[in-house]
Amino acid sequence: xxxxxxxxxxxxxxxxxxxxxxxxxxxxxxxxxxxxxxxxxxxxxxxxxxxxxxxxxxxxxxxxxxxxxxxxxxxxxxxxxxxxxxxxxxxxxxxxxxxxxxxxxxxxxxxxxxxxxxxxxxxxxxxxxxxxxxxxxxxxxxxxxxxxxxxxxxxxxxxxxxxxxxxxxxxxxxxxxxxxxxxxxxxxxxxxxxxxxxxxxxxxxxxxxxxxxxxxxxxxxxxxxxxxxxxxxxxxxxxxxxxxxxxxxxxxxxxxxxxxxxxxxxxxxxxxxxxxxxxxxxxxxxxxxxxxxxxxxxxxx
Numbered sequence: 001x002x003x004x005x006x007x008x009x010x011x012x013x014x015x016x017x018x019x020x021x022x023x024x025x026x027x028x029x030x031x032x033x034x035x036x037x038x039x040x041x042x043x044x045x046x047x048x049x050x051x052x053x054x055x056x057x058x059x060x061x062x063x064x065x066x067x068x069x070x071x072x073x074x075x076x077x078x079x080x081x082x083x084x085x086x087x088x089x090x091x092x093x094x095x096x097x098x099x100x101x102x103x104x105x106x107x108x109x110x111x112x113x114x115x116x117x118x119x120x121x122x123x124x125x126x127x128x129x130x131x132x133x134x135x136x137x138x139x140x141x142x143x144x145x146x147x148x149x150x151x152x153x154x155x156x157x158x159x160x161x162x163x164x165x166x167x168x169x170x171x172x173x174x175x176x177x178x179x180x181x182x183x184x185x186x187x188x189x190x191x192x193x194x195x196x197x198x199x200x201x202x203x204x205x206x207x208x209x210x211x212x213x214x215x216x217x218x219x220x221x222x223x224x225x226x227x228x229x230x231x232x233x234x235x236x237x238x239x240x241x242x243x244x245x246x247x248x249x250x251x252x253x254x255x256x257x258x259x260x261x262x263x264x265x266x267x268x269x270x271x272x273x274x275x276x277x278x279x280x281x282x283x284x285x286x287x288x289x290x291x292x293x294x295x296x297x298x299x300x301x
Contacts, residue, residue: 008103008170009250013258015101016163018067020258023155027071032154034066036130039158042183044120046226052233053176054114056165060179061095061111063162064102068094074116088112104169123221125190130154132189137260138196147263153189156255157182163251171250173243180233181248188214275300 022035030037038059045055066073069091077087091112099105133150161182168175191214200207219227236244274280281290281300294300 009167009254012102012166013254015067015098016166016254017258017261018098019063019162020159020255020262022063022066023151023159023259024262025066025070030071032130034063034071035155035158036152038062038066038162039130039154039183040122040126041117042158042161043122043126044117046180047122047223048120049225051176052180052229056161056176056179057108057111058114059111059158060105060108060162060165061114063158064098064105064108065091065094065112067098102166105166107169108165123218125187125218125221126154128190129157129186132194135194135196135199138198140198140201142198144196144198147260151259153186153194156259157184157186159255159259160185160248160251163255164247167247167250168244171243171247173247177233177236177244178247178251180230181236181244182251184230184234185237185248185252187218188212190214190218271300 022038023033025034026032032040041062042055042059045058046052062073074087074091077090078084082090092109095109095112096106099109130152132153134153134156135144136147136150137145161179164173164178164182165175167173168178188211192210195202203210219230222230236242236248238245240246240249275294281287281294291300
């Protein structure tokens with residue numbers, strides 16, 4: 001598949017949009033969004049010696065399950081007494097619902113059985129990327145368009161990695177390579193704040209050496225073996241001449257646009273959708289009373 005075959009992409013967009021919300025789901029006692037924590041866990045696994053495809057499988061499986069369950073993960077379910085087999089069944093059902101909208105996604109289901117990341121010391125750039133906000137929409141010569149709250153570079157890289165792995169099949173790419181390249185495609189922003197297209201244009205001839213120097217500082221935090229894998233995977237980033245390059249650039253483009261679309265849709269959401277389509281006040285024994293309250297208050301319909 002190339003960029004001109006939109007049928008497969010069009011069918012995947014609703015699920016990709018749902019996955020994108022992992023950047024915005026948080027819960028008590030846990031630092032950062034689900035996406036940020038999956039980014040950290042992926043680098044923990046890689047730093048511990050796991051192969052990229054193993055990490056890809058576990059991360060994508062967790063992301064697919066979390067898109068429906070949120071932070072109701074294995075740890076949370078286990079804390080209230082669900083047995084491992086019951087937890088696996090619940091998470092498997094959630095993943096299956098998402099896989100129904102993403103052809104080939106069932107291949108990542110074995111990742112649900114990966115050992116959890118209990119503790120680790122990830123490379124220092126992981127925390128830096130989690131704290132580094134994205135620039136928003138910028139264009140040379142024009143004011144910056146800030147969309148708040150901003151996503152972090154960790155969240156963006158994680159989402160592109162998950163998208164890239166899911167797009168590997170239609171683009172006939174290696175999912176492990178796309179995943180690792182995507183996870184590492186903004187290493188320079190661990191040091192350099194993001195000034196977007198405008199800043200890159202203004203840097204001019206200084207852009208490439210600045211990005212290269214910042215990337216090298218991040219790569220120096222990895223073991224020789226992992227550094228070699230990351231460098232090799234990043235070799236697919238400069239263009240769309242390979243299946244892996246096409247899968248990455250498709251994933252990166254979709255994430256940037258779906259992130260912006262979320263901001264626009266959140267600003268334009270209506271009560272018709274919230275109360276009508278989404279049933280904020282849903283069926284139950286007191287719904288007739290609730291409907292009367294809303295009518296009396298002039299809120300609905």
